[in-house]
Amino acid sequence: MALPPGVSEADFAAALTDFRAAVGDEWVFTSDEDIALYRDAYSPYWGEGEERLASAAVAPATVEQVQAVVRAANARRVPLYPISTGRNLAYGGSAPVYSGSVVLDLKRMNRVIEVNERSAYALVEPGVSYFDLYNYITEHNLDVWIDPPDPGWGSVIGNALDGGGGWTAAPFRDHFLVHCGMEVVLGDGDIVRTGMGAAPHAQTWQQNRWGYGPWVDGLFRQSNMGVVTKMGFWLMPRPEAFLSATVQVFNDRDIIPLFDILNLLENQHVINGSTGVFPGFGPNAAAWNLQLPIYGPANVITAQMDYAQAKFETIDGCRFIRNELIRTPLSAEDRARVRLVNFGIPDLSTFGMLGRTEQSPNPAGGHIGFSPIIPRTGEGLLEYRDFFRDNAAEVSGGENLGIIGPVFMTNWERSLVALIMFPISKDATANGKIRAAFRKWVTLAAERGWHEYRAPAVFQNDVAESYSFNDHALQRMREKIKDAIDPNGIISAGRYGVWPKHLRDA
Amino acid sequence: MKARKSIIKPLMLLLALPLASTAADTHGDSTQGKAHFNYWCAPCHAAGPGHPGTQSLTVKYRGSVPAELEQRKDLTAALLTSAVRQGILSMPPFRKTEVSDAQLADLIAYLTTR
Numbered sequence: 128m129a130l131p132p133g134v135s136e137a138d139f140a141a142a143l144t145d146f147r148a149a150v151g152d153e154w155v156f157t158s159d160e161d162i163a164l165y166r167d168a169y170s171p172y173w174g175e176g177e178e179r180l181a182s183a184a185v186a187p188a189t190v191e192q193v194q195a196v197v198r199a200a201n202a203r204r205v206p207l208y209p210i211s212t213g214r215n216l217a218y219g220g221s222a223p224v225y226s227g228s229v230v231l232d233l234k235r236m237n238r239v240i241e242v243n244e245r246s247a248y249a250l251v252e253p254g255v256s257y258f259d260l261y262n263y264i265t266e267h268n269l270d271v272w273i274d275p276p277d278p279g280w281g282s283v284i285g286n287a288l289d290g291g292g293g294w295t296a297a298p299f300r301d302h303f304l305v306h307c308g309m310e311v312v313l314g315d316g317d318i319v320r321t322g323m324g325a326a327p328h329a330q331t332w333q334q335n336r337w338g339y340g341p342w343v344d345g346l347f348r349q350s351n352m353g354v355v356t357k358m359g360f361w362l363m364p365r366p367e368a369f370l371s372a373t374v375q376v377f378n379d380r381d382i383i384p385l386f387d388i389l390n391l392l393e394n395q396h397v398i399n400g401s402t403g404v405f406p407g408f409g410p411n412a413a414a415w416n417l418q419l420p421i422y423g424p425a426n427v428i429t430a431q432m433d434y435a436q437a438k439f440e441t442i443d444g445c446r447f448i449r450n451e452l453i454r455t456p457l458s459a460e461d462r463a464r465v466r467l468v469n470f471g472i473p474d475l476s477t478f479g480m481l482g483r484t485e486q487s488p489n490p491a492g493g494h495i496g497f498s499p500i501i502p503r504t505g506e507g508l509l510e511y512r513d514f515f516r517d518n519a520a521e522v523s524g525g526e527n528l529g530i531i532g533p534v535f536m537t538n539w540e541r542s543l544v545a546l547i548m549f550p551i552s553k554d555a556t557a558n559g560k561i562r563a564a565f566r567k568w569v570t571l572a573a574e575r576g577w578h579e580y581r582a583p584a585v586f587q588n589d590v591a592e593s594y595s596f597n598d599h600a601l602q603r604m605r606e607k608i609k610d611a612i613d614p615n616g617i618i619s620a621g622r623y624g625v626w627p628k629h630l631r632d633a
Numbered sequence: 634m635k636a637r638k639s640i641i642k643p644l645m646l647l648l649a650l651p652l653a654s655t656a657a658d659t660h661g662d663s664t665q666g667k668a669h670f671n672y673w674c675a676p677c678h679a680a681g682p683g684h685p686g687t688q689s690l691t692v693k694y695r696g697s698v699p700a701e702l703e704q705r706k707d708l709t710a711a712l713l714t715s716a717v718r719q720g721i722l723s724m725p726p727f728r729k730t731e732v733s734d735a736q737l738a739d740l741i742a743y744l745t746t747r
Contacts, residue, residue, distance in 0.1 A: 154730075156729065160718075161729060163726070164718065164726050164727070164728040164729065165728065166726070168720050168723075168724075168725035168726065169725075184728075186730045212731075213728060213731075214725075216725060220725065221728065232728065232730050234728070234730040234731060235730055258672075258676070279676060280676070467683070474676060474683060475676045475677050475684075475685060476683040476684070476685065477685075478677065478685040478723055479683075479684075479685035479688050479689075481685070481722070481723035482685045482686070482688055482689030482692075482722060482723055483688070483689040483690075483692035483693055483722070484688070484692060485692060488692055488693075490722060490723070492721075492722035492723050493723060
């Protein structure tokens with residue numbers, strides 16, 4: 128067992144004693160075998176000196192236990208790294224950003240505190256996965272949907288806090304956007320409830336997210352300002368039906384009017400589903416394909432699709448292919464043929480692209496993504512596509528590193544995410560080449576104004592550095608806030624590039 | 634960097650042995666094991682499309698053994714312990730806050746007595 132940096136053996140031993148008193152001996156992990164379970168399985172530094180490793184782990188089951196652990200850590204300046212379900216794979220998983228931190232494993236805090244069907248919200252703890260929340264709703268026969276991301280085993284809270292998104296209707300796809308109210312344990316063990324949760328008798332914690340006065344919830348997104356122990360989320364009442372279409376255009380630059388029309392329809396809330404934009408391949412293929420889903424009452428979304436079709440058919444040569452209307456709840460037949468996450472049903476099917484396939488019988492196993500935000504216009508998409516094409520060979524050093532891209536993610540209504548995917552294996556040489564390529568993409572893209580919305584743990588400093596307006600004024604402000612509310616800097620040092628004062632000075 | 638690599642990789646190889654003996658020495662409940670399988674394993678290892686573990690094992694074994702874990706007759710405590718505690722390819726290890734040693738013993742009882 129390694130010591131946390133800067134912590135004496137005596138202080139660490141005393142902290143572990145306090146942790147055991149708080150949560151029970153069984154839930155403090157100090158053996159090498161147990162600590163190894165917290166390694167990031169997709170670490171770009173796997174087995175190398177820079178791999179981020181925990182010194183120990185502690186797993187409270189209640190918010191009172193979280194407070195006790197945080198107070199004990201704060202008293203001896205032991206760094207903590209909270210995780211929820213620990214399944215933030217490709218972004219650091221269950222490993223700390225700062226090696227030597229004690230992982231504060233919140234998986235045991237797995238209570239669905241409330242799902243309110245009439246007001247369409249849920250209040251959950253960090254260890255609740257999308258599977259858990261879906262199972263709770265199903266077992267209680269409630270007529271609301273969750274919005275699953277790709278990994279169903281991920282934490283509802285953790286995914287929202289890390290900036291994750293899902294696959295049903297707007298606005299529910301943006302998981303932080305639809306949260307409503309938090310409970311947070313601060314670095315000194317104090318406990319805060321945000322929004323209406325600060326009003327002791329209010330029954331509206333999950334109904335009004337703003338409360339009164341300066342809104343602070345954003346401080347806890349991609350952050351290290353506190354330990355979130357409860358969070359509310361607005362849910363979508365089950366839509367009556369789902370209707371989709373595929374729009375095909377046949378000239379490359381038709382992507383420009385295609386996006387102008389798509390943006391208009393999404394901003395008018397005519398199209399509310401998770402669209403997809405893909406280039407065509409082959410001699411007679413469309414230049415671009417747009418998948419166009421709508422959720423709502425059957426007769427209403429049929430009319431909305433009529434309106435959308437008329438708009439898209441103003442593009443010369445456009446082909447509009449309408450699919451069969453699907454009603455909910457899904458029949459067994461429909462359930463077997465649809466993509467489940469589009470219907471509020473969590474699964475892990477996306478991991479199939481990482482496993483063995485006929486095309487890839489010896490896969491790398493892991494992956495990471497470079498995910499810059501680019502303008503949501505056809506011109507923006509074409510510029511990024513050409514940028515990738517023009518730089519791909521040089522960035523990869525002339526080798527085929529298995530880098531795939533770009534995939535244009537339209538999950539957010541007002542911007543595009545232009546994803547490039549990198550394979551991660553257990554081979555240090557291959558991973559070294561991937562790391563070099565990744566960092567080149569960060570630099571090259573930043574020069575064009577394209578910056579990531581989210582980053583793997585080991586690259587969070589690189590991306591934070593690129594948000595540099597006015598001599599990194601935003602970063603400096605975040606550091607002032609960090610120093611004020613976590614003066615000993617014990618929580619998630621380095622997460623998203625925010626370091627506490629003693630480590631900045633070091 | 635090289636020094637660190639040389640320490641960690643042998644360590645990870647050695648881990649399988651003590652963990653395997655821990656799981657094998659513990660008498661599990663196969664009925665509970667079925668429930669744990671449904672919760673933790675089935676999302677990847679159930680039969681049919683959409684299950685990445687089954688898909689991957691289909692390509693790996695090409696019919697020499699069933700791709701679905703519940704159809705296998707050759708699973709051992711050591712193999713299952715290694716898979717759960719060390720992971721394979723894209724499958725990450727499972728922590729004890731997810732699958733405890735007792736629950737792992739249940740899983741082993743379920744998957745090795747079929």
